[in-house]
Amino acid sequence: MIKGVTGKILWVDLSAGTCVEERVPEEVYEHYLAGIGLAAYYLYKRIPVGADPLGSENVLAFVPGLLTGTGSMMTGRWMVAGKSPLTQTWGDANCGGTFAPAIKQCGYDGIFFVGKSEKPVYLSVSAVGIELKDASELWGKDTRETEALIQAAAEKRKPQVVCIGPAGEKLSLIAGVSNDQGRMAARSGLGAVMGSKKLKAIALNGTQRIEAADREQMKALTQGFMKHAKFKPNLPSGKFMRFLGKMMAFLPLAMRQDGMLYKIMLQKWGTISMNEFSIVTGDAPIKNWAGSDKDFTGKLSASINPDAIRELELKRYHCYSCPIGCGGYCRMSDGGETHKPEYETILALGGLLMNRDLDSLMVMNEKLNRAGMDSISAGGTVAMAIEAFENGKLTLENTGGIELRWGNAAAAEALIDLMIERRGLGDILADGAKAAAEKLNKACEEYAIHAGGQEPAMHDGRADPGFALHYAVEPTPGRHTIGSILYYEMFQMWRKSQKVPKPSPIFYPKKWKYRGDKNNAGIAVANSKMKMIMDGAGLCLFGAFIGVHRLPIFEWLNAATGWNKTPDDYLDMGRNIQTLRQAFNQKHGAPLRHEMSNRLIGKPPLREGANKGWSVPIEELVPLYWQGMGWNPDNGRVAEADVALEGL
């Protein structure tokens, strides 16, 4: 058996109340790595065609990465996967924190849930044994309360906990799963799947060590990486970031980015480093994807400048095995504290709603984290409702008297409360913008900005068409973490593989990004493969931004497992995973190319701001992407032989 993995998974049947171990054949790791690849392998096989995502046949997987716990760095991500109730496609979500190593310390490469419990339960795995415990007392508690209560009940060492809040319990289709006091694996609505199974939480308390095949080599590679991680010159102020963004937006040339700059920004501010930079470069959508920095001007966005938020920071934290430490806790005006909001949260509830009130952003961040609701989807849904109200498609009667206006922070907060509690209009909005618009009023549908039913993240394909392409073709629709032209520049895969597109010159004409050609589709293909390797290994996306020549993911994988594979072998494994996720959608009759709102592709193009005049050549890019993945270029279908694993 290879090293670096435990070689087995745990199956929990919530209908029968049984927990059974299963050995994972070595060929599965050889073909699909671990992490998201393992989830894809079992979910593809075990979820029957026609399964209701909120029914007992859906399988919910919790997986760490292959590299988690092996002595590598930035490899503590865990993933939750299942058939998404929001999009009816393959669904997964990814989170940092401390839960990933806890799965392996319990002796498993994944924990898989099937069936439905009759009453609320939580899974406990510890030295005492594996047990489904009564969670009736926890049902109704928020994520922070739930985690604290489970940990307080532990006799000795505190378990690591993931759980849902009221949003998941109430089957909100934009509910996520929380760990570490409100950090969310937010996307795809998988919190609702947990709620449908009456599974309130998982509490893990194992002590098993993970053996790497070559510990000395792991150590040497990690030491080499640490030189880059420690490089931390002081950056100028947050205002400078805005100025830099303005310059980049003004120039007719694009500049090839090196992710070391982003790493340094992360170390200083966290993901909020991008707030104003992204607004002025057109990366951040404004006013429900219809506006620009001409609407959300510097006067408004100054309140979300990274320096303004950093002033509220009380302490920093790191995920497991991460020297960067982009997380933190911030002070709230009522004296409480909340996780430092992520860039996505600030923009989804800020610029997207024209809301400049930082205090309200902190409050909504905390409410959503406690409820276990996706802040990206919540922001996109509130934006739809505001635009509908502004255009007379929703009335005060619909909103229960709330004046839903652009920039009205109190109204946005009131609507978030209703969504969390599923009251009044909030009951409809709790299932996301697309489903809500369909129920409300046909005329609202044009304001529901989505890809395949999911609200896209705060990265605009009109600024970087790579995002729009992945929103359309990624098996999890609307996913922003798979790739873009910017990501490709930062991954620097060309330093390890001859088979990926060559780097662009340092400066190149901006219009090159908008070419619907083989090169740009090839960049998306390479990104998809690379991200599947990351999700198989448990690597943080921000780690990969540092570049594969500095962060030795391929070399770590060889040293951990004992394999002697080339980067191209790993890229083939990444393709295997992506192909299986695509085949999952094909098996379930889900779209292989997702319906997208016209605003996401610049149809028609914006008339002002950094994205003025640009649209995405999506019709040209999609077939070229499918062809590059080795799928049918006409329809994206995967050949059956491509997912059949001999003898398994």
Ligand code: SF4
């Ligand atoms: S960079 Fe941030 S999100 Fe990524 S592993 Fe480190 S602390 Fe976690």
